[in-house]
Amino acid sequence: MSDPIADAAYASPAIEDARRTGAPGLVELYEEIADCPACGLARTRTQTVPGSGPAPAEVMCIGEAPGAREDEQGLPFVGAAGRFLDELLGDIGMSRETVHIANVVKCRPPGNRDPQPEEIAACQPFLDRQIALVDPLLIVTLGRFSMARWFSGTTISRIHGQPKRFGNRLVVPMFHPAAALRRGDLRTVIHADFARIPALIEEARAIRAEAPSDATDPALAATAVPPPSEQRALL
Numbered sequence: 001m002s003d004p005i006a007d008a009a010y011a012s013p014a015i016e017d018a019r020r021t022g023a024p025g026l027v028e029l030y031e032e033i034a035d036c037p038a039c040g041l042a043r044t045r046t047q048t049v050p051g052s053g054p055a056p057a058e059v060m061c062i063g064e065a066p067g068a069r070e071d072e073q074g075l076p077f078v079g080a081a082g083r084f085l086d087e088l089l090g091d092i093g094m095s096r097e098t099v100h101i102a103n104v105v106k107c108r109p110p111g112n113r114d115p116q117p118e119e120i121a122a123c124q125p126f127l128d129r130q131i132a133l134v135d136p137l138l139i140v141t142l143g144r145f146s147m148a149r150w151f152s153g154t155t156i157s158r159i160h161g162q163p164k165r166f167g168n169r170l171v172v173p174m175f176h177p178a179a180a181l182r183r184g185d186l187r188t189v190i191h192a193d194f195a196r197i198p199a200l201i202e203e204a205r206a207i208r209a210e211a212p213s214d215a216t217d218p219a220l221a222a223t224a225v226p227p228p229s230e231q232r233a234l235l
């Protein structure tokens with residue numbers, strides 16, 4: 001008799017993507033996520049959306065949560081915001097095939113509501129392991145929830161586009177592409193922030209050359225989920 005969980009995991013587009021890229025350890029992580037019951041979002045998801053793209057990768061983009069299209073297709077950033085992300089990457093000579101893309105939570109919040117602190121906390125070990133496998137030189141946080149892992153007590157309006165070094169990598173906060181689609185004035189801002197990525201990659205390569213390994217990566221240590229009041233104030 002077939003095992004529905006195993007069948008679902010086998011059919012997952014994200015797992016197929018991880019197999020195709022040959023990313024060591026990623027298939028196992030995605031299979032584990034596919035079976036995860038750790039928060040309430042497990043009851044309402046169609047399928048998990050763990051991520052896409054190679055591991056290791058120089059650049060990792062981390063968004064907030066899957067939306068309706070992602071929940072349907074099992075891959076991150078496949079709706080309108082995803083097409084805009086493709087455009088932003090294309091403008092700097094990059095593509096999603098070379099970038100690892102993930103979200104803070106791996107299951108769609110019903111009605112596209114914000115992910116709750118307890119859901120972010122429950123999913124955090126998966127994202128930590130994903131970052132460890134991808135080992136990016138540069139993390140681009142998209143939106144306030146992923147930004148909050150590294151930058152607290154500030155707003156994205158204040159610090160977007162400004163990189164900060166954590167261990168042997170750079171983290172740069174940027175607006176979520178969906179926010180730029182909703183607010184035309186942010187389109188120019190996000191284009192300008194993305195235009196800085198090639199120079200930031202060069203800077204991050206130099207950091208990594210000088211510090212090839214960092215066993216006590218403070219980026220992963222600095223993952224405390226801020227209290228709900230602080231999260232609401234981040235934009």
Ligand code: SF4
Pocket residue numbers: 033036037038039040041042048105106107119122123126
């Ligand atoms: S959001 Fe994360 S912790 Fe919650 S059920 Fe999905 S995979 Fe598990």
